[in-house]
Amino acid sequence: MRIVLVGPPGAGKGTQAAFLAKNLSIPHISTGDLFRANISQGTELGKQAKAFMDAGNLVPDEVTIGMAKDRMEQPDAERGFLLDGFPRNVSQAVALDETLKAESMKLDAVLDLEVPEDEVVKRIAGRRICRKDSSHVFHVTYKRPEKEGVCDVCGGELYQREDDSEATVRKRLEVYHTQTEPIIDFYREQGLVVTISALGKVEDVTGRAMEALR
Ligand code: ADP
Numbered sequence: 001m002r003i004v005l006v007g008p009p010g011a012g013k014g015t016q017a018a019f020l021a022k023n024l025s026i027p028h029i030s031t032g033d034l035f036r037a038n039i040s041q042g043t044e045l046g047k048q049a050k051a052f053m054d055a056g057n058l059v060p061d062e063v064t065i066g067m068a069k070d071r072m073e074q075p076d077a078e079r080g081f082l083l084d085g086f087p088r089n090v091s092q093a094v095a096l097d098e099t100l101k102a103e104s105m106k107l108d109a110v111l112d113l114e115v116p117e118d119e120v121v122k123r124i125a126g127r128r129i130c131r132k133d134s135s136h137v138f139h140v141t142y143k144r145p146e147k148e149g150v151c152d153v154c155g156g157e158l159y160q161r162e163d164d165s166e167a168t169v170r171k172r173l174e175v176y177h178t179q180t181e182p183i184i185d186f187y188r189e190q191g192l193v194v195t196i197s198a199l200g201k202v203e204d205v206t207g208r209a210m211e212a213l214r
Pocket residue numbers: 008009010013014031032033035052053054056057058059060064084085086087088092163172
């Protein structure tokens with residue numbers, strides 16, 4: 001299966017993607033996690049991306065599309081993948097369509113996670129992630145780690161993402177509405193969009209998502 005996950009920052013895309021990828025036996029591909037891994041490894045790509053991310057802007061398409069393509073070409077993505085955070089604007093969506101078409105492949109579904117803005121703000125404000133692996137995600141009230149400040153999965157230090165500051169979040173939400181939301185209509189025209197509520201318990205949302213993808 002080839003699935004795209006969309007939703008505002010803090011909707012729970014990464015959280016759901018981890019469970020869905022496991023249930024569906026496909027890799028979870030998060031462009032945000034790929035950028036953060038590049039930044040912590042000090043790569044050239046990471047250097048190019050950092051200033052855009054810190055400002056809450058999108059990293060330019062030239063950088064992002066190449067990175068996403070490289071990841072989708074890895075052997076583990078041959079049978080499918082769950083894209084989280086990509087595409088994030090219409091030109092990325094067009095580039096993805098072209099890439100898939102060239103391989104005679106297509107998307108199976110676009111899962112749209114709907115969450116009211118006040119809830120998204122609470123989720124982001126309390127989010128803490130692991131220094132070693134930013135796909136290990138916690139929340140100060142909704143998903144407390146066993147030991148404060150320490151990742152349950154790998155023992156890494158938990159911290160607040162720089163771009164989860166209030167001012168940057170406002171910018172990211174604006175970018176979501178102006179640049180990312182239009183891809184929902186783009187995919188709606190292809191009949192691919194399924195919208196679910198991402199409110200409530202994590203496992204309930206996963207259940208709704210699995211039902212919607214059947
Ligand atoms: P969230 O999960 O909170 O929405 P992500 O981890 O997906 O955040 O993304 C963090 C930042 O990484 C974005 O604000 C943006 O700067 C950059 N980024 C991630 N994916 C993309 C993309 N597809 N295109 C451009 N920038 C991206």
